Amino acid sequence: MAVFTPLSDAQVAAFLEKFDVGQLQTLEGVAGGTENSTFFVTTDQHLLVLTLFEQGEHEELPFFVDLLDYLDEHRLPVPGPVHDRDGIALHSLADKPALLFPRLPGRHPEAPNLIQCQVLGDTLGHMHAISQHFPGRRPNPRDLHWLQAMHHKVLAYISPADQTLMKDEIDEFESVFSQYGELPQGALHGDLFRDNTLFDGNQLGGMIDFYNGCTGDLLFDLAIVINDWASDENGHLDRERYDTILNAYQARRPLNSDEQAVWPVMLRMTALRYWLSRLLVVYVDPPAHDLTPHDPQRFETILKARIAQGALPLPEVTP
Numbered sequence: 446m447a448v449f450t451p452l453s454d455a456q457v458a459a460f461l462e463k464f465d466v467g468q469l470q471t472l473e474g475v476a477g478g479t480e481n482s483t484f485f486v487t488t489d490q491h492l493l494v495l496t497l498f499e500q501g502e503h504e505e506l507p508f509f510v511d512l513l514d515y516l517d518e519h520r521l522p523v524p525g526p527v528h529d530r531d532g533i534a535l536h537s538l539a540d541k542p543a544l545l546f547p548r549l550p551g552r553h554p555e556a557p558n559l560i561q562c563q564v565l566g567d568t569l570g571h572m573h574a575i576s577q578h579f580p581g582r583r584p585n586p587r588d589l590h591w592l593q594a595m596h597h598k599v600l601a602y603i604s605p606a607d608q609t610l611m612k613d614e615i616d617e618f619e620s621v622f623s624q625y626g627e628l629p630q631g632a633l634h635g636d637l638f639r640d641n642t643l644f645d646g647n648q649l650g651g652m653i654d655f656y657n658g659c660t661g662d663l664l665f666d667l668a669i670v671i672n673d674w675a676s677d678e679n680g681h682l683d684r685e686r687y688d689t690i691l692n693a694y695q696a697r698r699p700l701n702s703d704e705q706a707v708w709p710v711m712l713r714m715t716a717l718r719y720w721l722s723r724l725l726v727v728y729v730d731p732p733a734h735d736l737t738p739h740d741p742q743r744f745e746t747i748l749k750a751r752i753a754q755g756a757l758p759l760p761e762v763t764p
């Protein structure tokens with residue numbers, strides 16, 4: 446379950462009075478998710494989602510609201526936060542920051558088909574073409590500096606060979622990225638796994654859970670997507686999904702020559718980013734609840750597959 450703060454119907458009905466969304470009909474806790482409390486709220490006019498923020502940097506919530514507002518205004522499929530009659534989106538409920546969203550249609554695709562991959566690549570490319578102009582700023586909290594600073598904390602929990610691998614990889618990332626200037630920048634989703642998308646058939650109902658959203662290298666976002674969406678059970682890249690996502694993305698935003706040059710290393714860096722973040726959750730900073738943490742080994746496997754597979758060529762951009 447992912448309701449850490451239970452709410453009563455009366456609390457939610459009173460909360461909804463600030464908004465022009467109608468009267469509460471039903472309130473249901475959502476089982477998915479591990480970080481925030483999520484509720485499906487039905488009124489006589491709308492299907493809504495209510496999120497209470499249980500952890501994280503609450504002072505960063507205005508950035509997420511601004512980013513979602515911006516993408517929503519540009520007609521990207523995201524849940525634009527509902528604003529109250531005074532134009533305010535961010536409120537407090539049960540002493541927790543709270544946001545209300547439209548409920549978007551669809552389910553998380555476990556085994557995405559090639560049409561879904563095409564739609565996702567196209568939408569991410571569209572989002573990045575737009576998000577380059579987003580005026581907000583939140584430096585990427587999971588970039589190379591974070592890897593350098595945090596990897597020491599997990600070394601004691603992994604094998605000597607993996608310790609060497611992790612340290613060597615980070616040295617290699619540092620060396621490669623220092624040879625290039627700044628890559629194209631913009632706002633990122635920062636965690637666009639399959640379970641942060643909703644597909645209604647082949648239609649993308651929405652990209653959700655923007656709480657890793659930040660500004661930085663757009664390529665970082667694309668590499669996260671490829672590692673999650675296009676890896677087979679052995680961590681190897683599935684060529685059809687890989688080509689489909691990248692072709693659709695590049696039709697919206699072709700990668701420049703520096704991005705093409707660092708691409709294989711960016712795939713490895715984002716794989717290591719999740720290997721490390723998952724190890725930190727399991728060994729160093731476990732959450733108070735007893736939900737099963739994500740498996741770090743999945744991203745160890747993906748990293749090793751990227752190293753073994755070498756630089757899988759980017760598909761040719763068709764003009």
Ligand SMILES: Nc1ncnc2c1ncn2[C@@H]1O[C@H](COP(=O)(O)OP(=O)(O)OP(=O)(O)O)[C@@H](O)[C@H]1O
Pocket residue numbers: 447475477478479480481482483494524546547548549550640641643653654656
């Ligand atoms: N706007 C929305 N429309 C439809 N369903 C939603 C929406 N927002 C959230 N959900 C549902 O609620 C679940 C939990 O939401 P969310 O991913 O934001 O929670 P979380 O605790 O931050 O999760 P995570 O563990 O992925 O970080 C989602 O997996 C999805 O099923």
Ligand SMILES: N[C@@H](CCO)C(=O)O
Pocket residue numbers: 636638657719722723739
């Ligand atoms: N998507 C993340 C969890 C949420 O940040 C992971 O799979 O480790």
